[in-house]
Amino acid sequence: MTTDMRHAVVDVLEDADAVAMKMAELFIKVVKEKPAGKVRIALSGGSTPKKLFTILARPEIAGQVDWSRVELFYGDERYVPDGHADSNHASARELLLSKVSIPAGQVHPMPTETTAVEDAARYQTSLQKAYGADTLEAGRPLFDIVMLGLGTDGHTASLFPGEAVLDEKKAWVGVSAPKTAPHERLTLTYPAIASSALVVFLVTGENKVPMLARLRQGDGSIPSGRIVSEGKILILADRAAAGELS
Template sequence: MRHAVVETLPDSEAVALRMADLLIRGVEAKTDGPFRVALSGGSTPKRLFEILAKPSVAKLLPWDRIEIFYGDERHVPETHADSNHAVSNAVLISQVPIPAANVHPMPTSATVAEDAISYQRTLQQAYGATILEPGRPLFDLVMLGLGTDGHTASLFPGEPVLSEKDAWVSTAAPKTAPHERVTLTYPAIHSSALVVFLVTGASKVEMLRRLREGDPSIPSGNVTSEGRIIILADRAATGDVA
Protein backbone atom coordinates (compact mmCIF):
# COMPACT_ATOMS: atom_id res chain seq x y z
CA MET A 1 0.00 0.00 0.00
CA ARG A 2 3.01 2.28 0.38
CA HIS A 3 3.14 2.26 -3.42
CA ALA A 4 -0.45 3.48 -3.77
CA VAL A 5 -1.00 6.83 -5.43
CA VAL A 6 -2.88 9.19 -3.12
CA GLU A 7 -4.95 11.97 -4.64
CA THR A 8 -6.25 14.59 -2.22
CA LEU A 9 -9.40 16.29 -3.46
CA PRO A 10 -11.38 19.18 -1.98
CA ASP A 11 -14.50 17.27 -0.92
CA SER A 12 -16.63 14.17 -1.47
CA GLU A 13 -18.17 15.64 -4.61
CA ALA A 14 -14.71 16.00 -6.14
CA VAL A 15 -13.91 12.41 -5.15
CA ALA A 16 -17.04 11.16 -6.92
CA LEU A 17 -16.24 13.21 -10.03
CA ARG A 18 -12.67 11.93 -10.14
CA MET A 19 -13.92 8.35 -9.79
CA ALA A 20 -16.29 8.94 -12.71
CA ASP A 21 -13.36 10.19 -14.77
CA LEU A 22 -11.24 7.14 -13.95
CA LEU A 23 -14.11 4.83 -14.88
CA ILE A 24 -14.81 6.55 -18.18
CA ARG A 25 -11.12 6.61 -19.13
CA GLY A 26 -10.76 2.96 -18.17
CA VAL A 27 -13.66 1.86 -20.33
CA GLU A 28 -12.36 3.90 -23.26
CA ALA A 29 -8.95 2.25 -22.97
CA LYS A 30 -10.31 -1.32 -22.78
CA THR A 31 -10.72 -2.50 -26.37
CA ASP A 32 -10.12 -6.25 -26.07
CA GLY A 33 -13.25 -7.37 -24.26
CA PRO A 34 -15.76 -6.24 -21.67
CA PHE A 35 -14.76 -3.83 -18.91
CA ARG A 36 -15.45 -5.59 -15.60
CA VAL A 37 -16.00 -3.33 -12.59
CA ALA A 38 -16.77 -4.27 -9.00
CA LEU A 39 -18.87 -1.59 -7.31
CA SER A 40 -18.92 -0.68 -3.64
CA GLY A 41 -21.63 0.70 -1.42
CA GLY A 42 -21.73 3.94 0.54
CA SER A 43 -22.60 7.60 0.11
CA THR A 44 -19.72 8.55 -2.20
CA PRO A 45 -20.39 5.66 -4.63
CA LYS A 46 -24.06 6.63 -4.62
CA ARG A 47 -23.07 10.12 -5.71
CA LEU A 48 -20.84 8.57 -8.38
CA PHE A 49 -23.83 6.58 -9.65
CA GLU A 50 -25.90 9.76 -9.83
CA ILE A 51 -23.16 11.41 -11.89
CA LEU A 52 -22.86 8.46 -14.27
CA ALA A 53 -26.63 8.36 -14.74
CA LYS A 54 -26.80 11.94 -15.97
CA PRO A 55 -27.68 11.81 -19.69
CA SER A 56 -24.70 14.02 -20.58
CA VAL A 57 -22.34 11.56 -18.87
CA ALA A 58 -24.16 8.30 -19.59
CA LYS A 59 -23.89 8.90 -23.33
CA LEU A 60 -20.09 8.86 -23.02
CA LEU A 61 -20.06 5.20 -21.98
CA PRO A 62 -20.52 2.12 -24.18
CA TRP A 63 -22.78 0.32 -21.71
CA ASP A 64 -22.89 -2.85 -23.76
CA ARG A 65 -19.16 -3.28 -23.05
CA ILE A 66 -19.44 -2.82 -19.28
CA GLU A 67 -20.05 -5.66 -16.84
CA ILE A 68 -21.08 -4.75 -13.31
CA PHE A 69 -20.17 -6.86 -10.29
CA TYR A 70 -20.01 -6.10 -6.57
CA GLY A 71 -17.27 -6.10 -3.98
CA ASP A 72 -19.63 -7.21 -1.25
CA GLU A 73 -23.28 -7.42 -0.34
CA ARG A 74 -25.36 -7.64 2.80
CA HIS A 75 -27.29 -10.91 2.85
CA VAL A 76 -30.69 -9.27 2.61
CA PRO A 77 -33.45 -9.37 -0.04
CA GLU A 78 -32.50 -7.60 -3.26
CA THR A 79 -35.10 -4.89 -2.59
CA HIS A 80 -33.93 -4.25 1.00
CA ALA A 81 -32.85 -0.70 1.83
CA ASP A 82 -29.46 -2.01 3.02
CA SER A 83 -28.74 -3.79 -0.28
CA ASN A 84 -25.85 -2.34 -2.27
CA HIS A 85 -27.46 -3.59 -5.47
CA ALA A 86 -30.80 -1.99 -4.60
CA VAL A 87 -29.09 1.40 -4.38
CA SER A 88 -27.01 1.09 -7.53
CA ASN A 89 -29.94 -0.33 -9.45
CA ALA A 90 -32.28 2.50 -8.46
CA VAL A 91 -29.77 5.29 -9.00
CA LEU A 92 -27.71 4.02 -11.95
CA ILE A 93 -28.49 0.68 -13.56
CA SER A 94 -32.17 1.35 -14.20
CA GLN A 95 -31.30 4.75 -15.67
CA VAL A 96 -28.78 3.69 -18.35
CA PRO A 97 -28.93 1.33 -21.36
CA ILE A 98 -26.83 -1.46 -19.89
CA PRO A 99 -27.93 -4.95 -20.95
CA ALA A 100 -29.50 -6.93 -18.10
CA ALA A 101 -27.09 -9.80 -18.80
CA ASN A 102 -24.18 -7.47 -17.97
CA VAL A 103 -25.33 -6.86 -14.40
CA HIS A 104 -24.31 -9.42 -11.79
CA PRO A 105 -25.71 -8.78 -8.31
CA MET A 106 -24.57 -11.04 -5.51
CA PRO A 107 -27.33 -13.58 -4.82
CA THR A 108 -28.99 -13.50 -1.40
CA SER A 109 -31.82 -16.02 -1.71
CA ALA A 110 -30.10 -19.17 -0.40
CA THR A 111 -27.78 -19.55 2.59
CA VAL A 112 -24.92 -17.09 2.74
CA ALA A 113 -22.40 -19.89 2.09
CA GLU A 114 -24.35 -21.18 -0.90
CA ASP A 115 -24.67 -17.70 -2.33
CA ALA A 116 -20.92 -17.13 -2.02
CA ILE A 117 -20.26 -20.32 -3.98
CA SER A 118 -22.83 -19.29 -6.57
CA TYR A 119 -21.20 -15.89 -7.06
CA GLN A 120 -17.78 -17.44 -7.43
CA ARG A 121 -19.20 -19.54 -10.27
CA THR A 122 -20.56 -16.35 -11.86
CA LEU A 123 -17.11 -14.76 -11.68
CA GLN A 124 -15.44 -17.87 -13.08
CA GLN A 125 -17.85 -17.93 -16.00
CA ALA A 126 -17.11 -14.27 -16.76
CA TYR A 127 -13.37 -14.88 -16.41
CA GLY A 128 -13.40 -18.06 -18.49
CA ALA A 129 -11.35 -20.09 -16.01
CA THR A 130 -11.52 -21.50 -12.49
CA ILE A 131 -8.02 -20.41 -11.49
CA LEU A 132 -6.86 -16.80 -11.48
CA GLU A 133 -3.93 -16.33 -13.82
CA PRO A 134 -1.17 -13.79 -13.15
CA GLY A 135 -1.21 -11.10 -15.80
CA ARG A 136 -4.86 -11.66 -16.70
CA PRO A 137 -6.91 -9.67 -14.18
CA LEU A 138 -10.42 -10.72 -13.27
CA PHE A 139 -11.45 -7.08 -12.81
CA ASP A 140 -10.49 -3.98 -14.71
CA LEU A 141 -11.56 -1.86 -11.74
CA VAL A 142 -12.41 -2.61 -8.13
CA MET A 143 -13.93 0.19 -6.06
CA LEU A 144 -13.41 -0.03 -2.31
CA GLY A 145 -14.39 1.99 0.72
CA LEU A 146 -12.69 2.31 4.09
CA GLY A 147 -14.45 1.77 7.40
CA THR A 148 -13.54 3.50 10.64
CA ASP A 149 -12.41 0.06 11.88
CA GLY A 150 -10.18 -0.45 8.84
CA HIS A 151 -12.48 -2.83 7.00
CA THR A 152 -13.00 -2.73 3.27
CA ALA A 153 -15.62 -4.59 1.21
CA SER A 154 -16.85 -6.97 3.95
CA LEU A 155 -13.34 -7.86 5.09
CA PHE A 156 -13.87 -7.00 8.74
CA PRO A 157 -11.33 -7.31 11.56
CA GLY A 158 -11.22 -10.77 13.10
CA GLU A 159 -13.24 -12.47 10.36
CA PRO A 160 -12.05 -15.88 9.05
CA VAL A 161 -12.33 -14.57 5.47
CA LEU A 162 -9.15 -12.56 6.07
CA SER A 163 -7.19 -15.82 5.92
CA GLU A 164 -8.78 -17.06 2.69
CA LYS A 165 -6.12 -17.83 0.09
CA ASP A 166 -8.04 -19.70 -2.60
CA ALA A 167 -11.74 -18.83 -2.82
CA TRP A 168 -12.68 -15.74 -4.81
CA VAL A 169 -15.84 -15.14 -2.81
CA SER A 170 -16.57 -15.90 0.82
CA THR A 171 -18.74 -14.86 3.76
CA ALA A 172 -18.54 -12.63 6.80
CA ALA A 173 -20.64 -12.16 9.91
CA PRO A 174 -19.21 -8.98 11.45
CA LYS A 175 -19.88 -8.37 15.12
CA THR A 176 -19.80 -4.60 14.61
CA ALA A 177 -22.17 -4.30 11.64
CA PRO A 178 -25.60 -5.68 10.77
CA HIS A 179 -26.31 -8.64 8.50
CA GLU A 180 -24.27 -11.55 7.26
CA ARG A 181 -22.25 -10.66 4.16
CA VAL A 182 -21.03 -12.08 0.88
CA THR A 183 -17.68 -10.56 -0.07
CA LEU A 184 -14.81 -10.71 -2.50
CA THR A 185 -11.65 -12.10 -0.94
CA TYR A 186 -8.11 -10.77 -1.09
CA PRO A 187 -7.21 -13.07 -4.03
CA ALA A 188 -10.14 -11.79 -6.11
CA ILE A 189 -9.37 -8.15 -5.34
CA HIS A 190 -5.70 -8.73 -6.13
CA SER A 191 -6.70 -9.94 -9.61
CA SER A 192 -7.40 -6.40 -10.76
CA ALA A 193 -5.89 -3.87 -13.12
CA LEU A 194 -6.88 -1.01 -10.84
CA VAL A 195 -8.12 -0.74 -7.25
CA VAL A 196 -9.53 2.60 -6.14
CA PHE A 197 -10.26 3.42 -2.50
CA LEU A 198 -12.85 6.16 -1.97
CA VAL A 199 -12.22 7.77 1.40
CA THR A 200 -14.19 10.77 2.65
CA GLY A 201 -14.94 12.44 5.97
CA ALA A 202 -13.05 13.44 9.09
CA SER A 203 -13.88 10.14 10.80
CA LYS A 204 -11.44 8.40 8.42
CA VAL A 205 -8.30 10.38 9.26
CA GLU A 206 -6.67 7.75 11.48
CA MET A 207 -7.58 4.79 9.29
CA LEU A 208 -6.49 6.57 6.14
CA ARG A 209 -3.10 7.19 7.73
CA ARG A 210 -2.80 3.49 8.57
CA LEU A 211 -4.01 2.46 5.13
CA ARG A 212 -1.38 4.66 3.47
CA GLU A 213 1.27 3.05 5.66
CA GLY A 214 0.09 -0.43 4.68
CA ASP A 215 -0.67 -1.31 8.29
CA PRO A 216 -1.15 -5.12 8.20
CA SER A 217 -3.21 -5.07 11.39
CA ILE A 218 -6.20 -3.57 9.54
CA PRO A 219 -7.95 -5.49 6.76
CA SER A 220 -7.66 -2.71 4.18
CA GLY A 221 -3.91 -2.53 4.75
CA ASN A 222 -3.51 -5.99 3.22
CA VAL A 223 -5.21 -5.21 -0.10
CA THR A 224 -2.99 -5.71 -3.15
CA SER A 225 -3.49 -5.41 -6.89
CA GLU A 226 -1.78 -6.83 -9.94
CA GLY A 227 -2.00 -3.34 -11.34
CA ARG A 228 -2.35 0.02 -9.64
CA ILE A 229 -3.88 1.18 -6.38
CA ILE A 230 -5.22 4.73 -6.14
CA ILE A 231 -6.59 6.32 -2.99
CA LEU A 232 -9.03 9.16 -3.65
CA ALA A 233 -9.41 11.09 -0.40
CA ASP A 234 -11.04 14.37 0.45
CA ARG A 235 -9.33 16.96 2.62
CA ALA A 236 -11.43 16.05 5.62
CA ALA A 237 -10.16 12.46 5.48
CA THR A 238 -6.54 13.49 5.07
CA GLY A 239 -6.82 15.95 7.96
CA ASP A 240 -5.95 18.82 5.64
CA VAL A 241 -8.38 21.51 6.73
CA ALA A 242 -6.46 24.37 5.15
Protein backbone atom coordinates in the same frame (compact mmCIF):
# COMPACT_ATOMS: atom_id res chain seq x y z
CA MET B 1 4.46 -6.69 -10.32
CA THR B 2 2.25 -6.60 -7.23
CA THR B 3 1.39 -3.24 -5.71
CA ASP B 4 0.72 -2.98 -1.98
CA MET B 5 -0.78 -0.11 0.01
CA ARG B 6 2.61 1.47 0.71
CA HIS B 7 2.93 2.12 -3.01
CA ALA B 8 -0.58 3.41 -3.59
CA VAL B 9 -1.00 6.78 -5.30
CA VAL B 10 -2.97 9.31 -3.25
CA ASP B 11 -5.08 11.98 -4.93
CA VAL B 12 -6.53 14.54 -2.49
CA LEU B 13 -9.67 16.29 -3.75
CA GLU B 14 -11.80 19.09 -2.37
CA ASP B 15 -14.80 17.13 -1.09
CA ALA B 16 -16.88 13.98 -1.50
CA ASP B 17 -18.53 15.35 -4.65
CA ALA B 18 -15.12 15.86 -6.23
CA VAL B 19 -14.09 12.32 -5.25
CA ALA B 20 -17.21 10.94 -6.92
CA MET B 21 -16.60 13.00 -10.06
CA LYS B 22 -12.99 11.82 -10.28
CA MET B 23 -14.17 8.21 -9.98
CA ALA B 24 -16.69 8.84 -12.76
CA GLU B 25 -13.91 10.18 -14.98
CA LEU B 26 -11.81 7.08 -14.26
CA PHE B 27 -14.77 4.83 -15.06
CA ILE B 28 -15.24 6.54 -18.43
CA LYS B 29 -11.50 6.50 -19.18
CA VAL B 30 -11.05 2.79 -18.46
CA VAL B 31 -14.04 1.81 -20.62
CA LYS B 32 -12.83 3.98 -23.50
CA GLU B 33 -9.22 2.83 -23.36
CA LYS B 34 -9.63 -0.94 -23.02
CA PRO B 35 -9.02 -2.13 -26.58
CA ALA B 36 -11.38 -5.10 -26.64
CA GLY B 37 -13.69 -7.26 -24.59
CA LYS B 38 -15.84 -6.50 -21.58
CA VAL B 39 -14.73 -4.05 -18.92
CA ARG B 40 -15.31 -5.79 -15.59
CA ILE B 41 -15.89 -3.44 -12.66
CA ALA B 42 -16.62 -4.28 -9.03
CA LEU B 43 -18.79 -1.64 -7.38
CA SER B 44 -18.79 -0.73 -3.72
CA GLY B 45 -21.49 0.50 -1.39
CA GLY B 46 -21.60 3.63 0.72
CA SER B 47 -22.42 7.31 0.42
CA THR B 48 -19.68 8.30 -2.04
CA PRO B 49 -20.54 5.50 -4.52
CA LYS B 50 -24.14 6.73 -4.38
CA LYS B 51 -22.86 10.12 -5.51
CA LEU B 52 -20.90 8.36 -8.25
CA PHE B 53 -23.98 6.48 -9.45
CA THR B 54 -25.96 9.72 -9.64
CA ILE B 55 -23.20 11.32 -11.72
CA LEU B 56 -22.88 8.35 -14.09
CA ALA B 57 -26.65 8.37 -14.61
CA ARG B 58 -26.67 11.93 -15.94
CA PRO B 59 -27.43 11.78 -19.67
CA GLU B 60 -24.38 13.82 -20.65
CA ILE B 61 -22.14 11.48 -18.60
CA ALA B 62 -23.89 8.19 -19.36
CA GLY B 63 -23.63 9.00 -23.06
CA GLN B 64 -19.83 8.88 -22.81
CA VAL B 65 -19.91 5.21 -21.75
CA ASP B 66 -20.37 2.28 -24.12
CA TRP B 67 -22.53 0.33 -21.68
CA SER B 68 -22.60 -2.69 -23.99
CA ARG B 69 -18.96 -3.28 -22.99
CA VAL B 70 -19.45 -2.84 -19.22
CA GLU B 71 -19.92 -5.83 -16.92
CA LEU B 72 -20.70 -4.95 -13.31
CA PHE B 73 -20.08 -6.95 -10.17
CA TYR B 74 -20.05 -6.08 -6.46
CA GLY B 75 -17.26 -6.05 -3.92
CA ASP B 76 -19.64 -7.08 -1.18
CA GLU B 77 -23.30 -7.31 -0.29
CA ARG B 78 -25.34 -7.49 2.87
CA TYR B 79 -27.23 -10.76 3.05
CA VAL B 80 -30.67 -9.18 2.82
CA PRO B 81 -33.64 -9.76 0.48
CA ASP B 82 -33.66 -8.18 -2.98
CA GLY B 83 -34.80 -4.58 -2.73
CA HIS B 84 -33.92 -4.20 0.95
CA ALA B 85 -32.93 -0.66 1.96
CA ASP B 86 -29.48 -1.90 3.04
CA SER B 87 -28.72 -3.65 -0.26
CA ASN B 88 -25.83 -2.27 -2.29
CA HIS B 89 -27.43 -3.59 -5.47
CA ALA B 90 -30.75 -1.91 -4.67
CA SER B 91 -28.98 1.45 -4.39
CA ALA B 92 -27.08 0.95 -7.63
CA ARG B 93 -30.23 -0.18 -9.43
CA GLU B 94 -32.24 2.82 -8.25
CA LEU B 95 -29.58 5.48 -8.88
CA LEU B 96 -27.78 4.12 -11.95
CA LEU B 97 -28.75 0.82 -13.51
CA SER B 98 -32.38 1.75 -14.14
CA LYS B 99 -31.24 4.88 -15.97
CA VAL B 100 -28.56 3.60 -18.39
CA SER B 101 -28.60 1.18 -21.30
CA ILE B 102 -26.50 -1.60 -19.77
CA PRO B 103 -27.69 -5.07 -20.82
CA ALA B 104 -29.37 -6.82 -17.89
CA GLY B 105 -27.19 -9.90 -18.33
CA GLN B 106 -24.08 -7.82 -17.70
CA VAL B 107 -25.13 -6.81 -14.19
CA HIS B 108 -24.27 -9.43 -11.57
CA PRO B 109 -25.77 -8.80 -8.12
CA MET B 110 -24.57 -11.04 -5.33
CA PRO B 111 -27.33 -13.61 -4.69
CA THR B 112 -29.04 -13.71 -1.29
CA GLU B 113 -31.52 -16.50 -1.83
CA THR B 114 -30.41 -19.73 -0.11
CA THR B 115 -27.60 -19.60 2.45
CA ALA B 116 -24.65 -17.24 2.51
CA VAL B 117 -22.15 -20.08 1.98
CA GLU B 118 -24.08 -21.49 -0.97
CA ASP B 119 -24.60 -18.07 -2.53
CA ALA B 120 -20.90 -17.20 -2.14
CA ALA B 121 -20.11 -20.32 -4.17
CA ARG B 122 -22.73 -19.35 -6.78
CA TYR B 123 -21.21 -15.90 -7.13
CA GLN B 124 -17.75 -17.37 -7.56
CA THR B 125 -19.15 -19.49 -10.39
CA SER B 126 -20.51 -16.32 -12.03
CA LEU B 127 -17.11 -14.69 -11.75
CA GLN B 128 -15.36 -17.74 -13.18
CA LYS B 129 -17.74 -17.77 -16.13
CA ALA B 130 -17.04 -14.10 -16.85
CA TYR B 131 -13.30 -14.67 -16.45
CA GLY B 132 -13.28 -17.78 -18.61
CA ALA B 133 -11.31 -19.91 -16.16
CA ASP B 134 -11.60 -21.48 -12.72
CA THR B 135 -8.17 -20.29 -11.59
CA LEU B 136 -6.86 -16.74 -11.50
CA GLU B 137 -3.87 -16.18 -13.76
CA ALA B 138 -1.11 -13.63 -13.22
CA GLY B 139 -1.15 -10.96 -15.89
CA ARG B 140 -4.81 -11.53 -16.73
CA PRO B 141 -6.79 -9.62 -14.12
CA LEU B 142 -10.32 -10.59 -13.19
CA PHE B 143 -11.31 -6.94 -12.76
CA ASP B 144 -10.40 -3.81 -14.64
CA ILE B 145 -11.48 -1.75 -11.62
CA VAL B 146 -12.27 -2.72 -8.05
CA MET B 147 -13.87 0.10 -6.05
CA LEU B 148 -13.38 -0.06 -2.29
CA GLY B 149 -14.32 1.99 0.73
CA LEU B 150 -12.65 2.35 4.12
CA GLY B 151 -14.42 1.84 7.43
CA THR B 152 -13.52 3.59 10.65
CA ASP B 153 -12.48 0.14 11.95
CA GLY B 154 -10.20 -0.43 8.96
CA HIS B 155 -12.50 -2.80 7.08
CA THR B 156 -12.94 -2.69 3.33
CA ALA B 157 -15.57 -4.49 1.24
CA SER B 158 -16.88 -6.82 3.98
CA LEU B 159 -13.41 -7.84 5.10
CA PHE B 160 -13.93 -6.97 8.77
CA PRO B 161 -11.42 -7.34 11.63
CA GLY B 162 -11.38 -10.79 13.16
CA GLU B 163 -13.35 -12.53 10.41
CA ALA B 164 -12.20 -15.94 9.11
CA VAL B 165 -12.52 -14.74 5.50
CA LEU B 166 -9.38 -12.63 6.03
CA ASP B 167 -7.36 -15.85 5.90
CA GLU B 168 -8.94 -17.14 2.69
CA LYS B 169 -6.26 -17.91 0.10
CA LYS B 170 -8.16 -19.67 -2.70
CA ALA B 171 -11.87 -18.83 -2.85
CA TRP B 172 -12.83 -15.67 -4.72
CA VAL B 173 -15.94 -14.99 -2.63
CA GLY B 174 -16.43 -15.51 1.08
CA VAL B 175 -18.82 -14.89 3.96
CA SER B 176 -18.44 -12.39 6.75
CA ALA B 177 -20.55 -11.96 9.90
CA PRO B 178 -19.14 -8.85 11.58
CA LYS B 179 -19.90 -8.27 15.24
CA THR B 180 -19.72 -4.50 14.76
CA ALA B 181 -22.11 -4.11 11.81
CA PRO B 182 -25.54 -5.44 10.89
CA HIS B 183 -26.23 -8.39 8.60
CA GLU B 184 -24.23 -11.37 7.43
CA ARG B 185 -22.43 -10.47 4.20
CA LEU B 186 -20.88 -11.82 1.03
CA THR B 187 -17.54 -10.34 0.06
CA LEU B 188 -14.78 -10.59 -2.47
CA THR B 189 -11.68 -12.11 -0.91
CA TYR B 190 -8.11 -10.83 -1.02
CA PRO B 191 -7.20 -13.11 -3.97
CA ALA B 192 -10.12 -11.81 -6.06
CA ILE B 193 -9.37 -8.16 -5.26
CA ALA B 194 -5.68 -8.70 -6.01
CA SER B 195 -6.60 -9.91 -9.51
CA SER B 196 -7.23 -6.35 -10.66
CA ALA B 197 -5.74 -3.82 -13.03
CA LEU B 198 -6.77 -0.95 -10.76
CA VAL B 199 -8.01 -0.77 -7.17
CA VAL B 200 -9.56 2.55 -6.18
CA PHE B 201 -10.28 3.45 -2.57
CA LEU B 202 -12.92 6.16 -2.11
CA VAL B 203 -12.30 7.77 1.27
CA THR B 204 -14.28 10.75 2.56
CA GLY B 205 -14.98 12.42 5.89
CA GLU B 206 -12.86 13.56 8.80
CA ASN B 207 -13.69 10.42 10.78
CA LYS B 208 -11.48 8.50 8.33
CA VAL B 209 -8.28 10.45 9.10
CA PRO B 210 -6.73 7.89 11.51
CA MET B 211 -7.51 4.87 9.34
CA LEU B 212 -6.43 6.53 6.12
CA ALA B 213 -3.03 7.19 7.71
CA ARG B 214 -2.76 3.53 8.69
CA LEU B 215 -3.98 2.41 5.26
CA ARG B 216 -1.25 4.41 3.52
CA GLN B 217 1.34 2.77 5.76
CA GLY B 218 0.14 -0.67 4.70
CA ASP B 219 -0.74 -1.50 8.30
CA GLY B 220 -1.40 -5.23 8.15
CA SER B 221 -3.29 -5.19 11.44
CA ILE B 222 -6.28 -3.65 9.66
CA PRO B 223 -8.02 -5.55 6.84
CA SER B 224 -7.72 -2.72 4.32
CA GLY B 225 -3.99 -2.46 4.91
CA ARG B 226 -3.52 -5.95 3.45
CA ILE B 227 -5.01 -5.11 0.04
CA VAL B 228 -2.74 -5.68 -2.94
CA SER B 229 -3.26 -5.47 -6.69
CA GLU B 230 -1.37 -6.93 -9.60
CA GLY B 231 -1.99 -3.53 -11.21
CA LYS B 232 -2.19 -0.14 -9.52
CA ILE B 233 -3.79 1.14 -6.33
CA LEU B 234 -5.24 4.65 -6.15
CA ILE B 235 -6.67 6.39 -3.10
CA LEU B 236 -9.15 9.17 -3.86
CA ALA B 237 -9.58 11.11 -0.62
CA ASP B 238 -11.30 14.36 0.20
CA ARG B 239 -9.53 17.03 2.24
CA ALA B 240 -11.47 16.13 5.35
CA ALA B 241 -10.25 12.51 5.26
CA ALA B 242 -6.73 13.41 4.20
CA GLY B 243 -6.11 15.58 7.27
CA GLU B 244 -2.52 16.75 7.24
CA LEU B 245 -2.03 15.31 3.75
CA SER B 246 -4.20 18.11 2.36
